[in-house]
Amino acid sequence: MKCPFCEIVTDKKDYILIENKNVFVTLSNPRLMPSHLLVIPKRHVEKISELTKEERNDFFDMTIKMQEKVLESIAPGCDICEHYRPFIPDNTYKVSHLHMHIRPRFLDDELYLKVQKFENQVFQKVDEKEFKKYKNILAK
Numbered sequence: 001m002k003c004p005f006c007e008i009v010t011d012k013k014d015y016i017l018i019e020n021k022n023v024f025v026t027l028s029n030p031r032l033m034p035s036h037l038l039v040i041p042k043r044h045v046e047k048i049s050e051l052t053k054e055e056r057n058d059f060f061d062m063t064i065k066m067q068e069k070v071l072e073s074i075a076p077g078c079d080i081c082e083h084y085r086p087f088i089p090d091n092t093y094k095v096s097h098l099h100m101h102i103r104p105r106f107l108d109d110e111l112y113l114k115v116q117k118f119e120n121q122v123f124q125k126v127d128e129k130e131f132k133k134y135k136n137i138l139a140k
Helices: 004-010 053-073 110-114 116-121 128-138
Strands: 023-027 037-041 077-082 100-105
Touching: 004 023, 004 037, 023 053, 037 053, 053 077, 053 100, 100 110, 110 116
Parallel strands: none
Antiparallel strands: 023 037, 037 100, 077 100
C-alpha cells in the first residue's frame, strides 16, 4: 500500500495548508471534527525517535504554531496527540507515517458526547505497587 502522506508530498501538494522545510500540515481525511489537522514530517518515519533533531524541532514548532492558530481562530480548546500502533494494519483510519493530530474542541462537542463522557468508567487510580513497578522499568 502506498503511503497517503508521502503521496501528498510528491503528488498532491494542493492538500498542504502550510509547510516548513521538514513538515507540512493538512486536514485529516477522514476527520473527527471540522478543522481536525495533521502535522506530518515530509520524510517517511513511523516514530518520533526516528526524526533528526532538525526535523523534530520543525515538527514540534509547527505543532505549537498550529495549536495557537486553532485557539486564536477556531476553538477555545484542542487535543494534541500522536499514536504509534504497529500492531494495527494500515487502513483508512491508520497510517504508519508519523503524524500529530490537532483536534479543535468545544464544551460538549460530538467527541465528548459519544466517547469522552464515559472516561470515568475507563480510567483507574494508580496504586503504589503499580507506580513502583513502572518506575523500576522506566526510570533506569
